[in-house]
Amino acid sequence: MSRVKRILFYAAxxxxxxxxxxxxxxxxxxxxxxxxxYPQFVPxxxxxxxxxxxxxxPREGQRTLEGWxxxxxxxxxxxxxxxxxxxxxxxxxxxxxxxxLPAARALGLYRFRFKRLVEFMILAPTIxxxxxxxxxxxxxxxxxxxxxxxxxxxxxxxVPVMPYVVLTLSGVxxxxxPEFEEQARTLGAGxxxxxxxxxxxxxxxxxxxxxLFAFLVSWSxxxxxxxxxxxxxxxxxxxLFAQASGGNNAVTAxxxxxxxxxxxxxxLLSARYLSGEASAVGGFGRI
Amino acid sequence: MTHVVLQxxxxxxxxxxxxxxxxxxxxIPSGQLVALLGPSGCGKTTTLKMxxxxxxxSSGDITFDGASVLPIPAERRGAVMVFQNYLLxxxxxxxxxxxxxxxxxxxxxxxxNQKVIEMLELVKLPNIANRRPxxxxxxxxxxxxxARALITAPKVLxxxxxxxxxxxxxxxxxxxxxxxxxxxLGVTMIFVTHDQEEAVLLANQIALIFEGVLQQxxxxxxxxxxxxxxxxxxxxxxxxxxAGTRRGDRVTTALGDFVFNPAGKDSAPEGAVTxxxxxxxxxxxxxxxxxSIAGRIRARIYVGTYTRYKIVLNDGSExxxxxxxxxxxxxxxxxxxxxxxxxxxxxxxxx
Ligand SMILES: Nc1ncnc2c1ncn2[C@@H]1O[C@H](COP(=O)(O)OP(=O)(O)O)[C@@H](O)[C@H]1O
Ligand SMILES: [Mg+2]
Numbered sequence: 001m002s003r004v005k006r007i008l009f010y011a012a013x014x015x016x017x018x019x020x021x022x023x024x025x026x027x028x029x030x031x032x033x034x035x036x037x038y039p040q041f042v043p044x045x046x047x048x049x050x051x052x053x054x055x056x057x058p059r060e061g062q063r064t065l066e067g068w069x070x071x072x073x074x075x076x077x078x079x080x081x082x083x084x085x086x087x088x089x090x091x092x093x094x095x096x097x098x099x100x101l102p103a104a105r106a107l108g109l110y111r112f113r114f115k116r117l118v119e120f121m122i123l124a125p126t127i128x129x130x131x132x133x134x135x136x137x138x139x140x141x142x143x144x145x146x147x148x149x150x151x152x153x154x155x156x157x158x159v160p161v162m163p164y165v166v167l168t169l170s171g172v173x174x175x176x177x178p179e180f181e182e183q184a185r186t187l188g189a190g191x192x193x194x195x196x197x198x199x200x201x202x203x204x205x206x207x208x209x210x211x212l213f214a215f216l217v218s219w220s221x222x223x224x225x226x227x228x229x230x231x232x233x234x235x236x237x238x239x240l241f242a243q244a245s246g247g248n249n250a251v252t253a254x255x256x257x258x259x260x261x262x263x264x265x266x267x268l269l270s271a272r273y274l275s276g277e278a279s280a281v282g283g284f285g286r287i
Numbered sequence: 288m289t290h291v292v293l294q295x296x297x298x299x300x301x302x303x304x305x306x307x308x309x310x311x312x313x314x315i316p317s318g319q320l321v322a323l324l325g326p327s328g329c330g331k332t333t334t335l336k337m338x339x340x341x342x343x344x345s346s347g348d349i350t351f352d353g354a355s356v357l358p359i360p361a362e363r364r365g366a367v368m369v370f371q372n373y374l375l376x377x378x379x380x381x382x383x384x385x386x387x388x389x390x391x392x393x394x395x396x397x398x399x400n401q402k403v404i405e406m407l408e409l410v411k412l413p414n415i416a417n418r419r420p421x422x423x424x425x426x427x428x429x430x431x432x433x434a435r436a437l438i439t440a441p442k443v444l445x446x447x448x449x450x451x452x453x454x455x456x457x458x459x460x461x462x463x464x465x466x467x468x469x470x471x472l473g474v475t476m477i478f479v480t481h482d483q484e485e486a487v488l489l490a491n492q493i494a495l496i497f498e499g500v501l502q503q504x505x506x507x508x509x510x511x512x513x514x515x516x517x518x519x520x521x522x523x524x525x526x527x528x529x530a531g532t533r534r535g536d537r538v539t540t541a542l543g544d545f546v547f548n549p550a551g552k553d554s555a556p557e558g559a560v561t562x563x564x565x566x567x568x569x570x571x572x573x574x575x576x577x578x579s580i581a582g583r584i585r586a587r588i589y590v591g592t593y594t595r596y597k598i599v600l601n602d603g604s605e606x607x608x609x610x611x612x613x614x615x616x617x618x619x620x621x622x623x624x625x626x627x628x629x630x631x632x633x634x635x636x637x638x
Contacts, residue, residue: 177374179370179372179374180374180376182336182339182341182361182368182370183368183370183374184376184387184391185339185340185341185360185361185362186339186340186341186361186362186364186366186367186368186445187362187367187387187388187391187435187436187439188362188363188388188391188392188439189362189387189391190360190362193391197376197387198376201376201378202378
């Protein structure tokens with residue numbers, strides 16, 4: 001690289017990092033500041049009051065085992081929403097992987113009629129705005145008593161989640177040799193044990209990536225949860241949106257940090273553990 | 288020790304009209320080493336996987352010791368396959384790979400460990416149980432794959448191209464290992480290959496297959512002396528083919544008449560036939576003129592252990608003869624007589 005190019009390159013890196021990291025730093029400062037007024041560059045007094053106010057940690061002086069326990073069992077809005085979001089994300093992850101595995105396997109390994117059409121249908125939710133189908137879906141969900149239930153919301157979350165899961169996993173299967181399974185069969189492993197001992201370990205890195213995608217996409221849903229949840233399924237994004245439209249900066253920042261925590265954690269983890277294997281993941285290998 | 292029989296076996300893949308395997312009838316006596324030989328795409332792997340239980344035949348039957356195995360799934364059939372690229376499970380150690388079959392049978396770990404050591408000794412790779420497959424050479428990987436297959440004491444061992452991924456010097460080693468294991472354990476072995484040399488090196492019996500159809504099933508030497516067709520002869524390196532008409536023990540060709548010894552050679556009918564003789568059976572400069580014709584040496588190719596002569600005949604056609612070493616003093620351009628010994632001539636029906 002010439003010198004000019006190198007300077008431009010580093011400038012770009014710094015720019016991207018700042019664009020991504022600066023808002024998060026702002027959240028951090030806001031969430032932990034006691035007061036933060038102009039012209040202070042950083043606040044000179046810090047506190048946990050925002051976290052106390054949203055009910056995620058006990059008040060000063062009550063941070064004993066008993067205090068924590070009382071808080072957790074009290075069921076503050078944030079703790080309830082955290083539980084709902086985690087349960088919902090977990091449910092969506094499990095469902096999407098169970099449905100996505102056979103689909104991705106078929107797309108990655110085999111040729112069949114209308115394959116392109118099936119691929120398009122699976123990818124469609126990334127192009128079509130969710131609002132286009134969710135209203136129609138909601139009418140049926142209300143009829144079936146699905147509306148306002150965790151399972152109902154999870155099923156609707158599958159719509160935006162499935163493209164990511166299937167895309168990731170079919171990339172894994174495109175580089176997958178099914179003869180390993182045949183080898184295990186002739187050595188005496190039945191279908192279940194073949195899956196457990198052969199298939200699962202081979203696709204594990206891709207499966208982790210797919211599961212993380214599923215969880216994160218579900219975690220960040222607002223509109224779908226709002227419409228299908230019928231006010232009875234309250235997740236973190238719903239609290240955050242309510243809070244953001246008028247409220248205390250520090251509290252909003254704390255909520256935002258909770259909201260982005262899984263994404264940041266995933267990013268750090270994937271950089272640490274998945275970099276090698278994740279590079280094998282990508283696209284519908286053999287279109 | 289299992290007697291394997293394929294009875295009128297057919298496989299038509301869904302969405303195709305041409306059968307990949309057609310009316311395959313093959314009787315493999317217990318303890319034999321049989322090669323399924325044929326060009327790529329002739330249905331060898333399909334046949335092997337049907338025996339293993341990995342592909343279900345469209346019709347026909349497969350029996351082990353007289354009992355049909357079609358209702359038995361692959362994992363309980365006792366036909367273990369060793370794939371061409373060995374397929375060692377990469378995230379398991381060599382020992383775990385070899386012990387896999389016993390683990391699936393619920394054998395206690397202590398017994399497994401002992402058997403693994405035994406098997407690795409059998410394939411002459413002691414003390415590598417703790418290594419990873421990646422750390423082994425191709426030849427070692429294949430031997431581990433062999434040990435992994437043998438540990439379950441299979442009824443039938445199925446090998447896909449067992450020698451073709453190996454260097455020349457490893458081929459001999461592997462060949463001897465397979466033969467000695469076969470003798471030691473007496474297991475029935477079926478292997479597939481597209482390489483006639485590999486088939487001849489290893490097999491007691493060769494089943495030659497073209498386009499899913501069994502052509503000839505015989506010991507290796509028969510394919511050199513008595514191939515079923517011109518194509519079969521060509522597959523085994525035959526190059527000399529002369530069109531003619533057979534009447535009794537006489538074949539009339541454009542080059543003259545040849546007398547041959549028809550004892551036990553009923554492959555060709557009376558009428559239009561192709562006469563064939565292997566290059567190494569042609570006698571150059573014979574003592575008498577029986578069954579002989581004249582030609583001129585167009586090219587002399589010295590190959591070290593033998594010499595090849597390309598000889599142009601009276602009618603302009605060409606024939607090849609070989610001689611061991613470089614005996615004699617035949618040069619390019621020399622006129623030469625060549626004789627076809629009557630018990631070395633073979634005739635097949637014209638296509
Ligand atoms: N899964 C399949 N679907 C359709 N055709 C197949 C399939 N597998 C193999 N074939 C066809 O069947 C024929 C025999 O294949 P195969 O048994 O693999 O041959 P070989 O092992 O002798 O090279 C080939 O023409 C091949 O294209
Ligand atoms: Mg094959």
